[in-house]
Amino acid sequence: MKLIIAMIQPHKLQDVKKALYDAEVYKMTVTNVVGCGQQKGYTETYRGVVHEVNLLKKVRLEIAVNEDFVKPTIDAIIQGAKTGRIGDGKIFILDLPQCIRIRTEETGNTAIG
Numbered sequence: 762m763k764l765i766i767a768m769i770q771p772h773k774l775q776d777v778k779k780a781l782y783d784a785e786v787y788k789m790t791v792t793n794v795v796g797c798g799q800q801k802g803y804t805e806t807y808r809g810v811v812h813e814v815n816l817l818k819k820v821r822l823e824i825a826v827n828e829d830f831v832k833p834t835i836d837a838i839i840q841g842a843k844t845g846r847i848g849d850g851k852i853f854i855l856d857l858p859q860c861i862r863i864r865t866e867e868t869g870n871t872a873i874g
């Protein structure tokens with residue numbers, strides 16, 4: 762099992778959700794976050810004063826999947842989120858040792874899917 766964490770542009774969330782839906786990936790956790798990547802944010806002038814804005818709004822997706830859904834999930838995120846411009850986002854893939862559905866106490870592959 763893998764835990765896929767993706768940071769995407771907020772305005773691409775609907776496109777990513779549609780692509781995930783088409784790939785039959787329905788379970789996800791979505792959080793509004795702030796962050797910065799290799800551009801370290803940007804500067805903005807407000808009332809003549811230059812401010813460094815180094816934390817930009819992003820959306821964080823967390824999707825736990827069985828091995829056969831890893832590639833379809835990653836492909837769907839890229840398809841929905843990619844514009845080719847800086848800030849498109851990033852995907853982190855982590856090994857997931859265990860998952861438990863609390864209601865039934867099922868574990869592992871049965872609990873995740």
Ligand SMILES: Nc1ncnc2c1ncn2[C@@H]1O[C@H](COP(=O)(O)OP(=O)(O)OP(=O)(O)O)[C@@H](O)[C@H]1O
Pocket residue numbers: 768769795796797798799800817819846847848849850851
């Ligand atoms: N190494 C990292 N560790 C933790 N979070 C990161 C890391 N890189 C990116 N992020 C998160 O992902 C978001 C999107 O990153 P972003 O797409 O700007 O990556 P990038 O490496 O700067 O690539 P690009 O040059 O395409 O912008 C960041 O705002 C931040 O929240």
Ligand SMILES: [Mg+2]
Pocket residue numbers: 797798799800847848849
């Ligand atoms: Mg960046």
